[in-house]
Amino acid sequence: MSITVKIFATLRLKFGISELSIETEQEINMIQLLELVETKIGAEIIPELIENDEIMVGTILLIDGKNVLHAQHLKTIIPDNCVVSIFPPVGGG
Amino acid sequence: MELYSRHSSLLGDLQFDKIQKSSVLVAGAGGLGSTVLNLLARIGVGKIHFYEYAELDLPDINRQILYTSDDVGNMKCPTAIDALKKINPRVEIIGHCEKITKSTIIPSGIDLVFDCLDNFTSRYILDDLLYCNKIPMIHAGVSQYFGQLTTIIPNVTKNFHETITVDAVKFDAKITKQIFPPIVTCVASIQTNEGIKYLTGNKDNLLTSKILLVDLWSNSFDIIQL
Numbered sequence: 001m002s003i004t005v006k007i008f009a010t011l012r013l014k015f016g017i018s019e020l021s022i023e024t025e026q027e028i029n030m031i032q033l034l035e036l037v038e039t040k041i042g043a044e045i046i047p048e049l050i051e052n053d054e055i056m057v058g059t060i061l062l063i064d065g066k067n068v069l070h071a072q073h074l075k076t077i078i079p080d081n082c083v084v085s086i087f088p089p090v091g092g093g
Numbered sequence: 094m095e096l097y098s099r100h101s102s103l104l105g106d107l108q109f110d111k112i113q114k115s116s117v118l119v120a121g122a123g124g125l126g127s128t129v130l131n132l133l134a135r136i137g138v139g140k141i142h143f144y145e146y147a148e149l150d151l152p153d154i155n156r157q158i159l160y161t162s163d164d165v166g167n168m169k170c171p172t173a174i175d176a177l178k179k180i181n182p183r184v185e186i187i188g189h190c191e192k193i194t195k196s197t198i199i200p201s202g203i204d205l206v207f208d209c210l211d212n213f214t215s216r217y218i219l220d221d222l223l224y225c226n227k228i229p230m231i232h233a234g235v236s237q238y239f240g241q242l243t244t245i246i247p248n249v250t251k252n253f254h255e256t257i258t259v260d261a262v263k264f265d266a267k268i269t270k271q272i273f274p275p276i277v278t279c280v281a282s283i284q285t286n287e288g289i290k291y292l293t294g295n296k297d298n299l300l301t302s303k304i305l306l307v308d309l310w311s312n313s314f315d316i317i318q319l
Contacts, residue, residue, distance in 0.1 A: 008306050008315065009239040018311070057263040065319040069258050085317050087306060089257050090236035091268045093125045093211035 001025065001080045005037055008087035015043055030061060031074040033084060049086065050074070058088045096183065097137050108293040109137070115292045116140040118206045120193055120219055122173045123147070124272065125233050126209035127159040128281035129288075130173060134181040136289065141177070141184055142200050145170045146192040152270075156277040193219055199226055205288055208232040208253075209281070212268065213261035220245070220253035229291060231300075232257075233284040238273050238310040240280035243319075244287060244300040256304070256319060276309050283307070 003022040012018050022036050034046050049059045053074070061068045062085040068076040078084065094101070101109045115138050119126050122145035133141050149157070149164050149172065159176045160169065170190035177186045187200070193210075195218055206223055208230050210216050216232070223230050227247040234241050245253050283305070290299060306315045 006315070009308060010237065012308065013238075013310060018313070057260050058267055060257070060259075062317060062319075065317055067258055070255070089259060089264075090234045090239050090241055091211070091213050091216075091259075091264060092234060092236045092270075092272055093121050093123050093209050 001027070001078075003033060003078055003080075004083045005033070006083060006085045008085065009090065010088055011045070011048060011086060014048070015041060015045060017041055028078055029072075029074065030063075030068055030076045030078065030084075033078050060087055060089055061085075094183075096181070100136065104293065108295075111293050112289065113137055113139045115204050116200075116202045117142065117288065117292070118200065118203045119143040119209055120206060120215075121145060121209035121211060122157075122159065122169050122188075123153065123209065123211055124156040124277040125235065125281040125284065126207070127157040127173075128278045129207050129209055129285050130177055131159060131180065132282065132285040133288075134177045134184050134186070136285075137181070137184060138292070139184060140187070140202075142187045142189065142203065143170075143173065144189045144191060144193050144197075145173060146190060156272060156274040158278065193222070195221070197222060199223065199228065203228055205291055206230045207284060207288055209284075212265040213257075213259055214265050217254050217261055223247070224252045231284050231288050231291070233280050235272060235276050235280050236269055237271055238276050238308065240276050240307040240309075242280060242284055242287065242300055242305045242307070243303065244291065246299075246301055250301050251319075273309070276307065279309060280307055 001024050006019050038045050064082045119130050122143050147169055149160050149169050151165050159173050164172045170188045174186050174188040224247050229246040232243050302319045304317050
């Protein structure tokens with residue numbers, strides 16, 4: 001399986017990375033993907049996204065544009081060849 | 094008309110006529126709203142409603158380009174009306190000096206709304222008011238060096254709440270007030286341009302079912318298909 005992960009805004013600024021590719025032979029869900037991302041970038045990104053086993057307020061996780069909040073949250077299965085977008089929406093005006 | 098001579102021919106008579114006959118509503122006359130209102134008046138949109146209930150604070154001056162330091166302490170709504178009428182007395186400006194709430198009645202005849210609000214709680218209220226009245230909305234949000242835009246059209250796209258889903262109360266409590274002025278004017282300009290495309294019927298390249306993420310710090314513009 002090949003998964004493209006795109007990181008935006010403050011997360012990009014903090015971790016200095018905008019896009020990476022994750023290869024895995026097993027089917028994985030969102031939290032497992034984030035663990036692989038952490039390993040690959042060598043930095044703790046999960047505490048920026050997850051709090052008490054829930055997606056943190058102010059974090060949006062999209063799989064091919066679909067918000068995992070409208071699926072199985074962190075247990076949402078990641079399809080092959082998809083793009084996962086991680087960004088904190090901004091609310092100021 | 095000479096006032097519009099630098100862009101009316103670019104658009105063509107038919108499209109410029111649509112702009113002059115359009116009626117829009119700008120929700121919020123703060124950072125985004127200042128630039129959107131300024132541009133809409135200069136472009137020559139026929140009737141411009143806006144909602145704004147706050148006083149001008151000194152830190153607002155870094156990005157709220159309708160106002161000056163002399164205006165600090167004054168209500169933004171009448172100040173904005175005066176400023177816009179000075180920019181272009183030929184367009185009709187209707188300022189509503191009140192907060193948008195669940196009981197707000199959207200003025201009749203509005204073709205398009207620009208979401209220039211500064212919190213998700215108010216945005217979701219506006220979304221509900223507009224979606225049930227089948228009024229489209231150009232959403233924008235900004236913070237730090239970053240911005241996002243999406244275009245919501247009832248019966249074409251999901252509503253705003255489904256498009257960008259957050260726990261509004263918790264999210265609003267965490268909104269940082271740090272904001273770098275260029276991202277505000279940049280995103281508001283794109284928002285205005287998006288609105289003009291909608292009003293003139295150029296709907297092929299709208300941000301419908303897409304979100305544009307702008308990152309001025311890394312010079313990136315990304316569109317995510319939703």
